[in-house]
Amino acid sequence: MATSPADLIGYRVEASDGHIGSVDKHSEYVGKPFIVVDTGPWIFGRHVLVPTSLVARVDTENETVFVSATKEEIKDSPDYESGQTDEDVAFVRLTEQYYTNDHM
Secondary structure, three states, X not given: OOOOHHHHOOOEEEEOOEEEEEEEEEEEEOXXXXXXXXXXXXXXXXXXXXXXXXXXXXXXXXXXXXXXXXXHHXXXXXXXXXXXXXXXXXXXXXXXXXXXXXXX
């Protein structure tokens, strides 16, 4: 990804099958970057962690991030709760495991 995850804050996020929210912040755990997506009212205001490896492309002109996951896959991902930190090893592992499962 040519654009830094920190530069994507506020960008619209599009799953492979439609809009899912916006980039709320970025997180990095031991060199593994993620974006935190605020899903807004779409799934009750959840925040989810999405590995930047799922970012298919970034449209800087339209401030949109396209991810190679469906809305359902992101909806079913673990919650990123307010106050969690990059040092929450168990959560990061749970998230990595979710996105590397066969359903992805």
